[in-house]
Each structure stands twice: as C-alpha cells, then as structure tokens.
Amino acid sequence: MAAEMSGGDLSRLRQLNALAVIKALQGQDSLTLTEVAKRTGLSRASTEDVVRELLQKGWVTEAGATAGGVGRPARRYRFRAEAGRVLGVDIGGHKIRAVVADLDGTVLQSARVPVAPEMGRLERLEAVDRAVTECLEGAGLTGGEIWASGVGTTGLVDGAGRVLLSEALPEWTGVDLAAHVRRLAPAPVLVENDSKLAALAECWRGVARYAKDMVFLLAGLRTGAGLVIDGKLHRGFANASGEIGALPVLGWIRAQEHLSAANGEAGGEAGDVFAAARGGDKAALAAVRRYVKDLALGASALVLTLDPQMVVVGGGFSRSADVLIEPLKRELDRWCIRTPEVRMSALGDEAVVLGAVRLALDDVEDRVLDGRSPLVSHL
Amino acid sequence: MAAEMSGGDLSRLRQLNALAVIKALQGQDSLTLTEVAKRTGLSRASTEDVVRELLQKGWVTEAGATAGGVGRPARRYRFRAEAGRVLGVDIGGHKIRAVVADLDGTVLQSARVPVAPEMGRLERLEAVDRAVTECLEGAGLTGGEIWASGVGTTGLVDGAGRVLLSEALPEWTGVDLAAHVRRLAPAPVLVENDSKLAALAECWRGVARYAKDMVFLLAGLRTGAGLVIDGKLHRGFANASGEIGALPVLGWIRAQEHLSAANGEAGGEAGDVFAAARGGDKAALAAVRRYVKDLALGASALVLTLDPQMVVVGGGFSRSADVLIEPLKRELDRWCIRTPEVRMSALGDEAVVLGAVRLALDDVEDRVLDGRSPLVSHL
Structure with a gap:
C-alpha cells in the first residue's frame, strides 16, 4: 500500500525504469537517447543513467550514430536481443515442436518431431528430447546457454511443472515435465497448459494484441480454452480455468464426434469433412x-461469464476459417447477450510454442526486475 | 511503464501515501505515529509529513494521547470518518433500501420502502425518492452533504448509470438512474448491477474477504452472478459479465419454477418450500x-470457466442455507474439476446496499488520489 521511496523501493524503481527502456528498445533497430526518453516518458537525465547501466550489464549496445542537421551526430543504442536465448516446447498429440528464440522473441531455430496420440510416456518424452536436442544443435547452442524454457502440454498442470491430469495422452498424468526439460537445459522451466499458452501468444503476437479481455478457443481434435483477463493470463486458483469442456450439456465432449461420424467407417481426417463442406x-x-x-x-x-472484448479461434481447425467462422458467429449471436468480435488465429500451429517462448521471456524479465538477471552469470 | 519520479509522480506518490495512512487508520479507534508507520511501512519522517497534511485537510484529527512508560505521552490520531457521508441505494423487485454511511462505511441511517415486482417505472422511482428522502432526513442531512452515491439495480447497466436491459422489472429498460438519484443528492452517482454489488460487498465485509477470485451466486426469485477476479470486480467489456442465465441449457431460467410448482395453485412463497423441506x-x-x-x-x-477460490451464495434463498448448501456442494462436485469452497453469505439482505456504499467510497477514494477531494469544498 505504501508508496514512499525506501532504499528497496528506489532499487525497484531503477529496475522498472530499466525494463521500460528495454521494452522501448525491443523490436526496434536502434534509438537515440532522445527517442528512448520520449517513448518511456523518462527525463533525459534518468534515461542516460539507465542506458549507462544497461550498457554496463550487457543488455544494450551502441549501434552507430545518426548524423544530425547541426552539431555532432546523436549516438544510437539497441537492445542486445542476442544477449540471451530461451527455449520453447510444444508437446502435442501429433507433434513435438521446439524453438530457440532471442530476447526479442524472434525464433532463430525450430525442430519438429512427429508423434502419435497413442504413444506412451517414455516414447513421447524421448521425442521431446530429440526435438530439443535437434533444435539446440541447429542453433549451435548447448543446454547451458538457455536462460529459461517454456513448455506447453495438453492437460492440467500444477505450479511446479507437473501434469496433474491428462485425458488426451496415455500415461501422461503425473509426468514431471519441468524436471525432464531441466535435464536438457538447466535453467528455470515453466510449464503451462497448451490452450493457455495459445491465448498468451494471441495477445502477444496474434490478433488479440489490443484486447484486454479475451477468450481463446482451441478448435481441433480436442476443444479447449484459454482466458486473458485484464491483460493477464487467468490461470485460476488451481490452474484449472477454462475447463468448460467438463460440463456435458455444453457440448465440447461430443463436438468432434460429428466430424468423425461424417467420415464414416472409412475413417479420414477432420480436414476432409471441412474440404467436403467447402465443396458443397x-x-x-x-x-x-x-x-x-x-x-x-x-x-x-x-x-456470457466474462463478456470479453474478443474471441480468438485457433487450433488445427482454424485453417478452415472459411467454413467455420460465419456459422460460429451466428450461433454465438443466438445465445450471447453481446457477441464479441470473433477472429481466427493468424498464428495457427505456432501459437502454443510462441506462448511457451513468451512464458520463458516473462521469467527472464522477472529476473531483470528482481536483480537476478542471468546476464550476471553469462557475461 | 516508466517509473521515474517526475513532479506529477511525486504528487501521485504523496496521494498514495495519504491513502495508505487513511486505510491504516480506517476502522481503528486511533493510532500513534509509530503505529501508523508500522502498518503502512512508511518511514517515521514520511508518516509525520502525511499525517500533518491530512490534519490540515481535515481527514485526520488528534484523539488524545497514550501515556508511555517514560517520557512524554505519544499523540494519537484517528481518521475522521465523520468528515463525509455517502449514500447507498438498492432497487429491488420487492423493496427499495437506502442507507447513509460515513467514510469508514459504517451505516448511520437506513430506510426501507416496500414495492411490488409489477410496479411501473414512475411508481418505482417515486419509491426510490421516498426511501432516499426518509434516509437523509433521518440522518439529519441534505442531499448536498452527500459526497457520492452508489446505486444497485437488477438488469444490465451501462457506464453512464442507465439501465440497458431489465427483464425482471417492467418499464425499467432505459431508465437513467444516475440522473434520477443526482436530483436527490447532486454528487457523483455510480450505478451497478445488483449481483455485482453483492459480490463487491462479500469481498469487502462478507465471507470472501480473503479470496482473490470469487463467484457470487444470487439465489432468490431471480438467479444471477457477480465475479471478483484478481481482487477486482470483473465487469466485462460492456458490463455484461456473469450473465450465464441467458443460456437455457444451464438451467437458471427454469430453476425457480421448481419451487413455485411445489407450492401448486394455492401459491405461497419459495420460503414455504424450504420450510417444508426442512420439515421432511x-x-x-x-x-x-x-x-x-x-x-x-x-x-x-x-x-469451470474461472476456477475461483470461493463460491458465495447470497440472495433471499441464502437464509435457507441448511437445506441448500450440502446438496449444492454435491452437485458442484459432480460437474467441477475442482469444487471451490462454498460459503453462504452472512450479509443476506444487506449485501447489495453495502456494495453500493463500497462503490460510492471507491469514488471518494479515487478523488483523494487525484486531488479532487470533496473536502476542499466541504471544509
């Protein structure tokens, strides 16, 4: 409650200012001190202080100079996104994805290992190992160079990175994913449900960048949801939010069956049904x-529960937006008091792994803030 | 993003410190400077500065002294809850409630005017006038002495204090409650849906004081919900959150009919059914x-959507907790992945009007923060 400036507060304030400068520089080629001051709202003097500190710590570097109209050219600075690397992993029923990204969240390397839904725990974990190893090797990195890892998986996940309950994957309940991935890259590992990570990615890099409250629908072989409320991922008291599928009257349990039934005994993929529907x-x-x-x-x-600004539809079926989105809007209009904007994901297959990268970057930024920056040990 | 101390920030900081001191003093008889410093985490010097300013502005007054062991007795200070008055109004189907409270939220005066669900707009607004007038007169106040008013009503409410949609009360859609109440007390008027206000009250003075995420169920002649997420009332993009009752498969539309059917053609109140159930x-x-x-x-x-820490059941039927709560828990266990703690409201009939008081106090506190304190014009 108190907002007085104690010693601890001042150091917190310096960290917040440092993060403000980093955020201003991220995703830019380079900025002058004047531009940084303008974007952060900091005074010129404070900006100089912060940039000097970030130069010393290795987060920022000089990037040539701009020739001004008169006087000497202004120095330019850029965020050293290359200073650190994070790992993102998406463990799905049909594939394992691993990516390495820099501190801007730019994906530098990725690997994909196909798996089958019916695979057991050991086989799936071996595929995770292969995807991560291939990705790290491709990026020319050892696991020790990773600053933080984010992992997405189906099922309910506890705060310690363990799968509490998975109905979609056999032998998946109880697996300690944080410990498993930490063997490959011994930095902090954050594990989260895949729909929640996709929601995070849509608000970061997707179609929901300007939405404060957003519902993400995972529409695919499974149906799931992730919620962003007031700009933050809403996890719930035991990380079990968005699990509306457990209520049979709400239809998610049987939803996918209509598509497999349409394929009949001959089998075939859901995509075939969408293609046939497209053909009339x-x-x-x-x-x-x-x-x-x-x-x-x-x-x-x-x-109806949340009255969000936007609904984003992602997952495998979002590729069939042309046959899905209009009927979906009509059905929402039928039941909702106010139908929010409905958008199809533009991230598609990448959403979960990008959300995992975002989770890892959040952890790195938390450590900038509390002074436990990995740079201390990496420079 | 930037956290540097500009002039504006410093004044904001002083206001936050002032509010921290006010919150520490509220609900206490009186505190010494040392006690205030301890509770706020402010330094002794800052505490003295803030208390001096609050004394000058009339928010705080001296309250005698404590005789210490040695040396001179420590001065004591108390919050002048009597410095201002707020009005709370609950407009229901069966009654209008109006209360006057001090700046601690202590109810000083209340009035209750019975109404009928079938009354039209004018008749109901006249009853509001009577309840407010009676309450102000009882408190010996004129409308001009009210600093802010909070109003609770059934239905959807817009941000300007107008009823957007009411299905429960005839001719209630479109009524401008903010303008109507402002005629009686010309201070800011905040209007909110009754279930949302009851949720607010439960987190303030009720059984959910320690819950960050909470679902309030209004169980009465109507069924409704209010949500508190991350310690804040969740309104939704168009203030239409918690409206799950619009979905027929979720049963709220027909819920109450089971009770009226049990009373048969002879009629009777829902309470009769609960009493009969109690009797076996x-x-x-x-x-x-x-x-x-x-x-x-x-x-x-x-x-299942939110995974809240707690569900609080309020509304008229919460008096029948003994026959309601155990069956409700069993049904929740049946459908939910994790059944949260289920508590019955202890505020009962007072919840909505107390939430209206809290809404008015929030507005007063916002004005402490931004320097537009009503004290300036009232001292």
Missing part, C-alpha cells in the same frame, strides 16, 4: 453445422 | 433438489 457436400455441411453448434454452446458459456 | 416433506425436498440441480449447472459453468 450436404452431409459434410450438416456435420460441420453440428460441430459448430456444440463448439458455440461452450463458447457462449465462456462469453 | 417429500415433495418439497424433491422440488429443492430440482432447484439446486439447476442452480448448480450454471454455477458449474462459472466455476
């Missing part, structure tokens, strides 16, 4: 309609 | 069971 096939159109009705029922419960 | 009447027990099943279905959708 009546049975396929009816199956998609039934699927959307069930998807929209659960989505309406989320929307 | 089989038909009444079955009706209560059906009611609880429907209440729990919608509540489960809220819980």
Whole structure:
C-alpha cells in the first residue's frame, strides 16, 4: 500500500525504469537517447543513467550514430536481443515442436518431431528430447546457454511443472515435465497448459494484441480454452480455468464426434469433412453445422461469464476459417447477450510454442526486475 | 511503464501515501505515529509529513494521547470518518433500501420502502425518492452533504448509470438512474448491477474477504452472478459479465419454477418450500433438489470457466442455507474439476446496499488520489 521511496523501493524503481527502456528498445533497430526518453516518458537525465547501466550489464549496445542537421551526430543504442536465448516446447498429440528464440522473441531455430496420440510416456518424452536436442544443435547452442524454457502440454498442470491430469495422452498424468526439460537445459522451466499458452501468444503476437479481455478457443481434435483477463493470463486458483469442456450439456465432449461420424467407417481426417463442406457436400455441411453448434454452446458459456472484448479461434481447425467462422458467429449471436468480435488465429500451429517462448521471456524479465538477471552469470 | 519520479509522480506518490495512512487508520479507534508507520511501512519522517497534511485537510484529527512508560505521552490520531457521508441505494423487485454511511462505511441511517415486482417505472422511482428522502432526513442531512452515491439495480447497466436491459422489472429498460438519484443528492452517482454489488460487498465485509477470485451466486426469485477476479470486480467489456442465465441449457431460467410448482395453485412463497423441506416433506425436498440441480449447472459453468477460490451464495434463498448448501456442494462436485469452497453469505439482505456504499467510497477514494477531494469544498 505504501508508496514512499525506501532504499528497496528506489532499487525497484531503477529496475522498472530499466525494463521500460528495454521494452522501448525491443523490436526496434536502434534509438537515440532522445527517442528512448520520449517513448518511456523518462527525463533525459534518468534515461542516460539507465542506458549507462544497461550498457554496463550487457543488455544494450551502441549501434552507430545518426548524423544530425547541426552539431555532432546523436549516438544510437539497441537492445542486445542476442544477449540471451530461451527455449520453447510444444508437446502435442501429433507433434513435438521446439524453438530457440532471442530476447526479442524472434525464433532463430525450430525442430519438429512427429508423434502419435497413442504413444506412451517414455516414447513421447524421448521425442521431446530429440526435438530439443535437434533444435539446440541447429542453433549451435548447448543446454547451458538457455536462460529459461517454456513448455506447453495438453492437460492440467500444477505450479511446479507437473501434469496433474491428462485425458488426451496415455500415461501422461503425473509426468514431471519441468524436471525432464531441466535435464536438457538447466535453467528455470515453466510449464503451462497448451490452450493457455495459445491465448498468451494471441495477445502477444496474434490478433488479440489490443484486447484486454479475451477468450481463446482451441478448435481441433480436442476443444479447449484459454482466458486473458485484464491483460493477464487467468490461470485460476488451481490452474484449472477454462475447463468448460467438463460440463456435458455444453457440448465440447461430443463436438468432434460429428466430424468423425461424417467420415464414416472409412475413417479420414477432420480436414476432409471441412474440404467436403467447402465443396458443397450436404452431409459434410450438416456435420460441420453440428460441430459448430456444440463448439458455440461452450463458447457462449465462456462469453456470457466474462463478456470479453474478443474471441480468438485457433487450433488445427482454424485453417478452415472459411467454413467455420460465419456459422460460429451466428450461433454465438443466438445465445450471447453481446457477441464479441470473433477472429481466427493468424498464428495457427505456432501459437502454443510462441506462448511457451513468451512464458520463458516473462521469467527472464522477472529476473531483470528482481536483480537476478542471468546476464550476471553469462557475461 | 516508466517509473521515474517526475513532479506529477511525486504528487501521485504523496496521494498514495495519504491513502495508505487513511486505510491504516480506517476502522481503528486511533493510532500513534509509530503505529501508523508500522502498518503502512512508511518511514517515521514520511508518516509525520502525511499525517500533518491530512490534519490540515481535515481527514485526520488528534484523539488524545497514550501515556508511555517514560517520557512524554505519544499523540494519537484517528481518521475522521465523520468528515463525509455517502449514500447507498438498492432497487429491488420487492423493496427499495437506502442507507447513509460515513467514510469508514459504517451505516448511520437506513430506510426501507416496500414495492411490488409489477410496479411501473414512475411508481418505482417515486419509491426510490421516498426511501432516499426518509434516509437523509433521518440522518439529519441534505442531499448536498452527500459526497457520492452508489446505486444497485437488477438488469444490465451501462457506464453512464442507465439501465440497458431489465427483464425482471417492467418499464425499467432505459431508465437513467444516475440522473434520477443526482436530483436527490447532486454528487457523483455510480450505478451497478445488483449481483455485482453483492459480490463487491462479500469481498469487502462478507465471507470472501480473503479470496482473490470469487463467484457470487444470487439465489432468490431471480438467479444471477457477480465475479471478483484478481481482487477486482470483473465487469466485462460492456458490463455484461456473469450473465450465464441467458443460456437455457444451464438451467437458471427454469430453476425457480421448481419451487413455485411445489407450492401448486394455492401459491405461497419459495420460503414455504424450504420450510417444508426442512420439515421432511417429500415433495418439497424433491422440488429443492430440482432447484439446486439447476442452480448448480450454471454455477458449474462459472466455476469451470474461472476456477475461483470461493463460491458465495447470497440472495433471499441464502437464509435457507441448511437445506441448500450440502446438496449444492454435491452437485458442484459432480460437474467441477475442482469444487471451490462454498460459503453462504452472512450479509443476506444487506449485501447489495453495502456494495453500493463500497462503490460510492471507491469514488471518494479515487478523488483523494487525484486531488479532487470533496473536502476542499466541504471544509
């Protein structure tokens, strides 16, 4: 509550100012001190202090100079996104994705290892090892050079990085993913549910960048949700938010069955049904309609609960936006008091792994703030 | 983002410190400077500065002295809760409640005017006038002495204090409650949905004081919900959060009908059914069971969406906790991944009007913070 400037507060303030300068420089080629001061709202003197400190610590470097109209050219500074590396991993039913990103969140290297939904725990963890190892090798890094790792998985995850409950993957309940990934890269490992990470990614790099409250719908072989409330990922008291699928009347449990039923005994992928619907096939159109009705029922419960600014539809089926989005809007209109803006994800398959990168970067930034920056040990 | 201390920041900091001292003193008889410093975490010197300023402005007054062991007795200070007055109004189907409270939120005077659900707009607004006038007169105040008013009503409310949609009360859609109450007390008027205000009250003075995330269920002739997320009332993009009742499959629309059906053609109140159930009447027990099943279905959708720490049940039916709470917990257990703590409201009938007082006090405190304190014009 108290906002007086004690010694601790002052050092906190310096860290907040440092983070403000870093955020201003991130994603820019380079800025002058004047430009940094303008973007952060800091005074010229404070800006100089902070930039000097960040130069010393290795977060910022000089980047040539701009020739001014008169007088001597202004020095330019840039964020050293290359100062550190984070790892992002997406563990899915059909694939394992691993990426290495710099401190701007730019993906430098990625690897993908196909897996099958019915694989057991050991086989899936071996595939994780292969994806991470391949990705690190491709980036020319050892695990010790990673500052933080983010991991996305299906199922409920506890605060310590363990899978509490997974119904989609066999033998997945109880697996300690944080410990497993820490063997490969001995930095902090943050583990989170895949729908929640996709929500995070949509607010960071996706179509929900300007939304404060957002519902992310994972529409694919599984149906799930991730919530961003007041600009923050809403996890819930036991990290079990967004689990509306547990309520049978809301239709998510059976939603996907309409698509597999349309494929009949011959089998085939859900994508085939969307393709047939696109071609005007009546049975396929009816199956998609039934699927959307069930998807929209659960989505309406989320929307009526939260009244979000935006709903973002992602997951494998978001590629079929052309046959999904209009019927989905119509169904939401039917149930919701106010239908929010409905957007299809532009991140597609990348959403979860990008969310994992964001989670890792959040951890790195927390450590800038509390003074436990990995730079101390890496410079 | 920037946290540097500009002139504006310093004055903001002084205001935050002032509010910290006020919060420390509120609800206490009196404190010494040492005690204030300890509770706020401010230094002795800053505490003295802030208390001196608050004395000058009339928020704080001296309150005798404590005889110390040695040396001269320490001066004591207390918050002048009597420095200002706020008004709270609850506009319901069956009653209008108005209260006057001091700046501690202590209710000093209250009035209650019975109304009927079928009354039209003018008749209901006249009842509001009577309740407010009676309450002000009882407190010996004129409308001009009120610093802020909070108003609770059924229905959806916009940001300007107008009822956007009310299905429960006839001719209530479109009424400009802020303008109406401002005629009676020309200070700022904040209008909010009644379930949302009850949620606010439970987190302030009720059973949810220690819950960061909380779902309030209004269980009465209507069923509604209010959400507190991360310690703040969650309103939604268009103030339409918690409206899960709009989804027929979630049962809230029909929930209450089970109770009226149990009373049969003879009529009677829902309370009669609860009383009969308490006495072991089989038909009444079955009706209560059906009611609880429907209440729990919608509540489960809220819980599965948010994974809150606590569910608080309020509204008229919360008086029948003994026959409601155990069946409700069992039904929640059936659907929820993690059943949160379920508590009955201890505020009962007072919850909405107390939430209205809290809303008014929030406005007063905002004006302490931004320097537009009503004290300036009232001292």
